[in-house]
Amino acid sequence: MRRISIFGATGSIGESTFDLLMRQGGPEAFHTVALTGGRNIKRLAEMARALRAEIAVTAYEDCYADLVEALGGSGIAVAAGPAALIEAAHRPADWVMSAIVGAAGLAPGFAALSQGRTLALANKESLVTAGPLLLGEARAHGATILPVDSEHSAIFQGLVGEDMAAVERIIITASGGAFRDWPMEKLAAATVAQASSHPNWDMGQRITIDSASMFNKALEVIEAKEFFAIAPERIEVVVHPQSIVHALVGFNDGGLMAHMGVPDMRHAIGYALNWPTRHKLPVERLDLAKIGQLDFRAPDPLRYPALRLAREVMEIGGMAGAAFNAAKETALDQFIAGRIGFLDMAGLVEDVLTDMSARQGLGNAAMSLDNVLHTDTEARRLALALCDQKR
Numbered sequence: 001m002r003r004i005s006i007f008g009a010t011g012s013i014g015e016s017t018f019d020l021l022m023r024q025g026g027p028e029a030f031h032t033v034a035l036t037g038g039r040n041i042k043r044l045a046e047m048a049r050a051l052r053a054e055i056a057v058t059a060y061e062d063c064y065a066d067l068v069e070a071l072g073g074s075g076i077a078v079a080a081g082p083a084a085l086i087e088a089a090h091r092p093a094d095w096v097m098s099a100i101v102g103a104a105g106l107a108p109g110f111a112a113l114s115q116g117r118t119l120a121l122a123n124k125e126s127l128v129t130a131g132p133l134l135l136g137e138a139r140a141h142g143a144t145i146l147p148v149d150s151e152h153s154a155i156f157q158g159l160v161g162e163d164m165a166a167v168e169r170i171i172i173t174a175s176g177g178a179f180r181d182w183p184m185e186k187l188a189a190a191t192v193a194q195a196s197s198h199p200n201w202d203m204g205q206r207i208t209i210d211s212a213s214m215f216n217k218a219l220e221v222i223e224a225k226e227f228f229a230i231a232p233e234r235i236e237v238v239v240h241p242q243s244i245v246h247a248l249v250g251f252n253d254g255g256l257m258a259h260m261g262v263p264d265m266r267h268a269i270g271y272a273l274n275w276p277t278r279h280k281l282p283v284e285r286l287d288l289a290k291i292g293q294l295d296f297r298a299p300d301p302l303r304y305p306a307l308r309l310a311r312e313v314m315e316i317g318g319m320a321g322a323a324f325n326a327a328k329e330t331a332l333d334q335f336i337a338g339r340i341g342f343l344d345m346a347g348l349v350e351d352v353l354t355d356m357s358a359r360q361g362l363g364n365a366a367m368s369l370d371n372v373l374h375t376d377t378e379a380r381r382l383a384l385a386l387c388d389q390k391r
């Protein structure tokens with residue numbers, strides 16, 4: 001039986017992964033090693049019981065007692081805290097889903113790779129903050145990384161049987177998020193509730209707000225550069241409001257290979273779960289005649305400064321991705337807390353990048369897990385300080 005673990009089981013990607021596992025036979029078909037969550041203890045315990053997991057881990061020590069109580073009498077082991085997440089990632093497994101949100105997902109994913117596992121990677125922050133490190137660890141231990149972000153899964157599928165030397169460019173689509181058609185002058189006053197609703201995808205709150213600001217797309221461009229080892233100038237972003245085409249690969253004969261499907265993450269998750277084969281998936285089938293029309297347009301650089309920042313991050317290299325992501329996460333926290341406006345997020349991230357690249361030479365820093373985590377901490381501290389100063 002295939003041994004699987006899900007990190008971030010109680011989140012949006014975690015739930016979709018759980019749903020597919022249950023549909024593909026649940027505990028009769030898979031041996032579940034570890035399921036991890038954060039504060040949603042009730043759901044974590046339900047999932048652990050349903051899949052008869054070896055161990056359930058909450059990332060928060062103050063949730064430990066609740067988890068022990070919720071799993072009482074089940075025989076399922078219980079643990080809490082960041083170190084317990086790493087220990088869980090060291091348990092023997094064949095397939096590990098990395099679906100914790102934010103930089104907190106880096107260390108558990110890294111630990112799974114160090115054991116030679118197949119890592120289904122939804123946590124894009126891992127590649128943004130520490131791409132070369134992660135890929136190096138995978139190579140060193142014979143581990144496999146399978147992309148789960150829908151755009152990257154689409155590109156990955158478009159490249160099956162192809163020679164990278166024949167690839168001219170990749171095109172990542174973006175829905176444009178909640179505010180794609182808002183007048184620019186209204187954006188400054190956009191609320192958290194307004195930014196938290198996505199026109200096409202049903203996702204966690206943080207990535208939904210990142211879609212409205214296109215910080216999500218900025219992360220994805222960097223993620224693509226790292227994962228596919230492709231030069232930044234060969235990565236394009238196009239706004240595609242319907243979210244039907246997830247990405248395209250452009251070849252040297254001028255042909256484009258597009259991946260299409262309904263916006264349902266179970267597609268990309270299912271592909272990673274069943275790779276290298278395909279399995280029948282419970283996703284809605286496209287009715288092209290009903291859709292009628294697909295639209296594409298260039299992203300407006302004034303509306304989406306995050307895309308420009310992504311280019312700068314790739315140019316700086318080194319620790320710039322870690323600083324960028326941490327500043328972005330802090331700016332998002334501050335926006336959600338009502339301390340800064342929607343448009344202030346990009347300004348704050350840019351200030352952190354400028355300040356840190358001048359002071360610390362982000363681009364020349366050696367790539368190590370410690371250095372990434374240190375840069376992450378520094379960027380968060382600086383972002384908070386800048387935020388306080390401005391208030």
Ligand code: NDP
Binds near residue numbers: 010013098150201205
């Ligand atoms: P959610 O916010 O829905 O879920 C996040 C998961 O991580 C939950 O299980 C949560 O626990 C847990 N968690 C939160 N904070 C921590 C922490 N500090 N340490 C450990 N675990 C923590 O996120 P999504 O599922 O939307 O996204 C997960 C990842 O996948 C992100 O990196 C995102 O960018 C990426 N992704 C998501 C897509 C989507 O459709 N949702 C699409 C493509 C990529 P709890 O809820 O119990 O507190």
Ligand code: MG
Binds near residue numbers: 149150151
């Ligand atoms: Mg995506």
